Amino acid sequence: MSGSLRRAAAALLRWGRGAGGGGFWVPGVRAAGSGAGGGGSAEQLDALVKKDKVVVFLKGTPEQPQCGFSNAVVQILRLHGARDYAAYNVLDDPELRQGIKDYSNWPTIPQVYLNGEFVGGCDILLQMHQNGDLVEELKKLGIHSALLDEKKDQDSK
Amino acid sequence: MLTGRLVSGLVYLAGRVCLSQGSAGSGAMGPVEAAIRTKLEQALSPEVLELRNESGGHAVPPGSETHFRVAVVSSRFEGLSPLQRHRLVHTALAEELAGPVHALAIQARTPAQWRENPELDTSPPCLGGSKKTRGTP
Numbered sequence: 001m002s003g004s005l006r007r008a009a010a011a012l013l014r015w016g017r018g019a020g021g022g023g024f025w026v027p028g029v030r031a032a033g034s035g036a037g038g039g040g041s042a043e044q045l046d047a048l049v050k051k052d053k054v055v056v057f058l059k060g061t062p063e064q065p066q067c068g069f070s071n072a073v074v075q076i077l078r079l080h081g082a083r084d085y086a087a088y089n090v091l092d093d094p095e096l097r098q099g100i101k102d103y104s105n106w107p108t109i110p111q112v113y114l115n116g117e118f119v120g121g122c123d124i125l126l127q128m129h130q131n132g133d134l135v136e137e138l139k140k141l142g143i144h145s146a147l148l149d150e151k152k153d154q155d156s157k
Numbered sequence: 158m159l160t161g162r163l164v165s166g167l168v169y170l171a172g173r174v175c176l177s178q179g180s181a182g183s184g185a186m187g188p189v190e191a192a193i194r195t196k197l198e199q200a201l202s203p204e205v206l207e208l209r210n211e212s213g214g215h216a217v218p219p220g221s222e223t224h225f226r227v228a229v230v231s232s233r234f235e236g237l238s239p240l241q242r243h244r245l246v247h248t249a250l251a252e253e254l255a256g257p258v259h260a261l262a263i264q265a266r267t268p269a270q271w272r273e274n275p276e277l278d279t280s281p282p283c284l285g286g287s288k289k290t291r292g293t294p
């Protein structure tokens with residue numbers, strides 16, 4: 001696993017141009033923007049993070065991230081072929097921006113939730129991606145990481 | 158003072174990133190950087206503490222102390238998950254994070270983990286943030 005993951009991590013570390021470079025629209029991604037609906041309350045946020053298996057709070061959108069750290073989260077999910085995730089842009093909604101920090105007791109954006117549970121920010125997601133944990137966590141959610149297919153191709157050579 | 162080493166990861170930096178020199182130009186450490194250093198030393202008794210002011214690479218005024226990257230190496234992290242480790246760092250820096258510090262990239266390692274890879278990573282390039290709410294974390 002380490003070979004292909006290392007290559008993927010190296011590619012990621014080139015901090016790809018991101019979706020803003022054009023053509024990176026991933027079908028299924030819901031850039032829900034301020035669909036949180038003036039949302040800052042704990043109950044609303046609780047419902048939001050549990051509504052989808054993979055939920056991320058970003059600065060910007062997956063198509064156009066406005067922060068390098070948020071972009072890193074988008075790129076990692078893209079590498080794993082995780083297509084159907086909910087993305088909320090905190091820049092659209094100051095209440096959401098503060099509310100999600102209070103909810104998770106985490107001071108920064110981006111924030112990643114898997115199966116309704118707060119997992120961490122960009123650093124932790126990157127770590128999980130590099131050590132193989134993310135593949136496992138996605139598998140538990142019934143999401144088959146694209147990197148597994150890459151590994152299979154490697155092994156069969 | 159810029160303590161982080163320029164890692165080979167420089168080759169990965171693309172686009173319009175400009176590597177933060179932080180306060181290196183004047184040679185003086187800003188007050189926020191000093192506070193971060195002191196608090197982390199008190200809270201975690203780190204074997205290694207590498208702190209880099211990365212504000213220069215972001216859409217904030219020169220001389221800002223808003224974006225930092227820190228590598229903390231401490232045996233207090235033994236047995237703790239990454240999330241737990243990061244929360245320890247956040248707790249130590251609660252005041253700064255509620256105040257001027259807008260972004261904090263954390264590498265929280267045990268001594269053994271650090272020996273395997275003793276590098277302060279580089280952060281991804283800034284993508285502009287929200288110019289409308291500049292300065293608001």
